[in-house]
Amino acid sequence: MSELATKAEKLDASDELAAKRAEFVLDDVVYLDGNSLGALPVAVPGRVEDVVRRQWGELRIRSWTEGGWWTAPERIGDRIAPLVGAAAGQVVVGDSTSVNVLKALVGAVRLARPAHGGGPARDEIVVDATTFPTDGYIAGSAARMTGCTLRPVAPSDVPGVLGDRTAAVLLNHVDYRTGRLHDLPSLTAAVHAAGAYVVWDLCHSAGALPVGLDEHGVDLAVGCTYKYLNGGPGSPAYLYVRADLQDRFDSPLPGWNSHAEPFGMREDYEPAAGALRGRVGTPDILSMLALEAALEVWDGVPVDAVRAKSLALTDFFLECVEAYVPAGGVECLTPRAHAERGSQIALRRAGAGEVMRRLIERGVVGDFRQPDVLRFGFTPLYVGFADVERAARVLAEVLAEVPAEVPAEVPA
Template sequence: MSDALLSGARARRAAELDAADDLAGLRERFTLPEGVVYLDGNSLGALAATVAARLADVVTEQWGNQLIRSWTEGDTPWWTAPERIGDRLAPLVGAAPGQVVVGDSTSVNLFKALVGAARLAGPGRTRLLVDAATFPTDGYIAASAARMTGLTVTPVDPAAAAEAMGPDTAVVLLNHADYRTGRLHDLPALTAAARAAGAVIVWDLCHTAGALPVGLDEHGVDLAVGCTYKYLNGGPGAPAYLYIAARHQSAFDSPLPGWNGHADPFAMAPSYEAARGVARGRVGTPDILSMLALDAALDVWDGVTVEAVRAKSLALTDFFLDCVAAYVPQGAVEVVTPAEHGHRASQVSLRTEDASGVMRELISRGVIGDFRAPDILRFGFTPLYVGFADAERAARTLGHIFG
């Protein structure tokens, strides 16, 4: 089949898939530039259409007119935003209300979680297992938390993490998905293994929350953290979140006992008494503008299930891989993302020479993905606004660059 016929057949197939897609209309809930294929939602999600107007109201009315009264007055007072928005986010990670608090960065929340986990684990355990291929900041934070708690960091391959867990393991830190390759790790099995070993497990959900079901409560996860500016579309620098399972909340001892996490914050007491429930995960005054931008962005999930998003994600990435195989000359790229659905998150990563240059050329042609050193092209598929025609165009453009 000629190249023209080949691309025509796949373009028609993309149109058929888009026409049958029950989630296709969700793209209208986002503000996206015309003519651009955006496959970098695993770094920064697109702008939800409701955010600009909501933030304008926050600035002009809540801040401008209501002033400090907005902290405590109205239907959605600022003071309760971390827990209220946490409860909105909770179903997207499979958590019941009262277990997710929003605020601070992922790094800060991870530090709280790791030190808190070590304190939950108790004495006699000496090791902190850490995903050997983790995002660098997670490794830095883990090393600092280990120094503070007297633990020894042991890097592990998540595929072999269960075998590495033992009676000396205090804490296990794993990424639900590898940020370079898009490999999805087995959260249910690894959580069960940690529990069997008597260890406390902490999951980093940055590359899965909002793209696939997580099931924190269902699988008995102890603690989890994640950002909100990727698949949750909260905006640049949007606050992260901390999940503390209800069974651990009364014993969770945060290493950052800020006034916002105090049982009686306005008493200004010289000694610290932690708040009840997940609020003890709070530290300082929350960033209200970013917090309420996230709140508005979560409106795009109205009437949408994570299960439907996952089904489309797998269909999109399957179709993209098929198009890459058809359009890109053999040997030009190596697919490093697993083919098996059970091991694939919502991205496709390709290894190639001069990956940085190839990505710059793709972006110049209107296909925005990203590059990870030294040789990885990453394409993140956010099913809320990415369609099959986008996937076909991205693969075809990549083929033209190598052609």
């Protein structure tokens, strides 16, 4: 047994989250793509079967009240809340991340423009230029529909461009490509100092590290639930609106589910109080209740323990890659500093498409991002240190076979 394999064994033996792995359906594959689609929690299939066969099939419409369907968006939001450092009553589940970005960003612009005027005429939305594309596209739409201009800048340049014209700022907590963790507390404070409102996209951080929404005074946030929260393919996203902003939150999607009296079927729109003001239409029950079952794996799991293991996993992966891959074989895009690292490692290499194809063939599943990035996500609840050592070892084998001059490929 190699020295690193022995080290992996020791790390696994002292891993306080190791038992969590049994709560997921896993095989002998090393699954490092939980930052794209989390693995299936064991509790989900039975719950979904109950929802379909009994709640829908037998109780039918009675389940809207008796089965707790109607209140699922805010109930499940409260289950996510502690994972992002939010007190209850501020998170609501539903719709896709993109749709929630529109709600949050238009909402933020409206918060920045008080109804009775006064103060500067804020007409600019600042967006992370390195962001996941959908955030930029939706921010462009939000700008267009609120009469703002869109200003894309690198996150590090954000503080320098803030001013009297800034209405809202949309930032990613962790960059989907490089795995870089941005400084949420200081960027939030900078946005507030300029009198503007910030929206954080937590897709690549929630469930992997502490977010501290309440602690840092974040205004609005969105996130998906199918990565580190393991909610299933395309499971509904969530929206956080800080409690003291809820009364002024003015959604661009005022659907009947967010009405103060939804079954009053009133012609005039009167928004509900609280998190459920972020609801829109009828909640997608099958996916939503699958997510609720998936969230049970978090019972008794402190987010700090998850973060500690996440950093240990990525540290160990870098150590193994350095040991197994000859110098210069790959370039690491992910920062070395813990304070700047999410829960993934991104390696750049010509021929990355082919490298990933061969890795997957040999039971190491990460993903490929155009044009030349290998992404490896480390989900602390089910990835172990022996997995990490194996992944790095197989990666070294594959890199030795695939010439570095191969052009990047488009996945099928």
